[in-house]
Amino acid sequence: MALQAATTLDEVFAGQLAQRLCLPLLKTDVDLVHCTLATAVLVISGHSLYLQQTGRAAPGPVMVDFGSAGMRHRSRSGARELLGKAVGHGKKMPLKVLDATAGLGTDAFVLADLACEVVMCERNPVILEMLRCGLRSAAVSDDVWLSAVIQRMRLCPVDARQIPAEEIEGVDVIYLDPMFPQRAKSAAVRKEMALFQLLFDCSANPQDADALLVWALEQDTARVVVKRPSKAPSLATLKPSHCISGKSVRYDVYVHRKLL
Template sequence: MHKTGFAKNTMRYLQQDSGGFPIRVSAVMPNEYKPTYVAKVEACAEEFSLQVKTQYAEIPEPGFVLTMSEDGLGLSDTNDPKMLPLQVDFTSSALAYRKEKGGGRNEAIAKAVGIKGKDSLHVVDATAGLGTDSFILAAVGCNVTMLERTNVVCALLQDGLQRLAENPEYNELSERLHLLCGNAGHILKTWSDGNNGAEQVQLGVPDVVYLDPMFPHKKKSAAVKKPMKMFQTLLGFDDDADDLLTPALDLAKQRVVVKRPNYADFLAGKPPSMQIKGKKHRFDVYICHK
C-alpha cells in the first residue's frame, strides 16, 4: 500500500455494548482506500458487538483506544500518545527470529504439549491473549485453535491473523491457526459435552488444551513494559482460571498443559503429572487417562 497522497484522518468511534471500554478507530488512508476503510470499521463493529460513535465527546474514560491505520489495528493509551500501539503482529522480527532460531520442537512449550515425530497435534489455546504461544505451536506443526473472551483482544487477534494470511511467506502456517471468540470455560464445557458449534465439529476434539492465565507479577520482579502493562490493566488477572482446569481435562484427548510462573501455586491446587521448568516459568503437564 502506497504511503503518498494521504487524505485527512477519517475517524470512527466504537464502543462495546456492555460499556466500560472506549474504542477509537482512526485511519490515515489514501482517498481511493476510504470506502475499504469504512467497510472494515463497520465489519469490526458488527462482528465484535461494538457501537459506532461519531463524537469523541461520547467516549467516556478510561483512555484506552483501538486505532486502525494502514498498519492494522492497535491498542493505544490516550494518556501516553508517544507510546506505539500494541498490535498482534505475527510477522514481527522477534517472532520471525524465534520461529527460525528458537529451538523448534526442542522448545519447552513444544515438549510440554507432547510433540513427537511428524505427528501434528490439535491444540486448543484456551487463554490466547496476544497469540504468541499459539504462533509458536503452529510454527512447530500444531493445528491451534485460539480461544479469547474479550472482544477487544479478539479484534486484535483477527486483524493479526488477516495480515498473516496476506503474507505469502506464512501461507502454510496461517492455515494452522484458528480463532474462536467467547468464554473459554463455556466453550470447553460444551465442546466436551458434545454440544458443538459448526466450527468445533469441523476442528474435531483437541489432543491438548493449553492454559496460560494472566498471573500477578511479584513486586520485586522486573518492570513490565508499557504496552503489556496497558494490556494487563485492560484485562486484569484471570481470577477464574482455576475453573478452566476441569473442563480442559474433560475435553483433551492426551494432556492439559498449564504455563505458570515458577513461584505460582498449581492451578486449582491440583499437582500435575509432570513438569518442564524454565528460568522464569514452568509447564505443568496433566496427562489424560481416557
C-alpha cells in the same frame, strides 16, 4: 477504552467497529499522548489494528503481527523448545492443540510453527478483533513460511468452556495461559502483559483460571498444559504430573494418557 481512526480514510470502518464493540469513538485529531478520555485506544490504520495506551509514559503500540521480527525470533528461541516439550511435540503427528486462552496468538503461532493444528479460543472482543486482523494480514502475506503456519491456526471466538463439540473433537492437548497475577515491579512488565493487565482486572476473579483448569481436566484429551510464572503456585492447587521449567516461566503438565 476508546477507538480512533488514524486518518479520515479509516473513519467508516472505525465507526462500524466502535458500534460493534460498544466503544466511544475519538476524533481523528485527538492526541493520544495528552488524551485523558481513555487509558487505552484501539486505533484503526488501513488494514492494521493496534492498541495504544495514552499518556506521556505509555509504552509503544501493541498489535498482532505474526510476520514481525519479534515473532520470528520467538519461533526460533528456547521458549519454543520448552513449550514444544510441554505439549509433547514429536510424540504424535500432527498434534491437535486447543489454545483455550489465545490472547494475541503468540503461543498459538509458536505451536503452529511446530506443525501443531491449533484451535484458538478467545473471549475478549477487543483482543479478538486484533487477533482476527493479524490472521487476515498473515493469510494474504506472500511469505510462504508465514502463510503455511497460519493455515494451521483456526480461531473460535468463544469462551473455551462454550466451545462447540465438533471443535474439541480429536484435540490431543489443551493449553492454558491464563492471566498472570499483577506483579509488584510493574515497570518490568512487558508491554503486551501491561496491556492485558489494563484490559482485564485479573484480580477481580482469581478463581476464573482455576475453574478453567478444572473444566480442561474434564475434557477427553491426552494432556493439559498450564503456563505459570516460575514461582507461582499451581492452578486450583492441583498437582501436575510433571513440570517443564524455564527461567521465568513454568509449564505444569497434567497427563491423562499417552499421546498416540
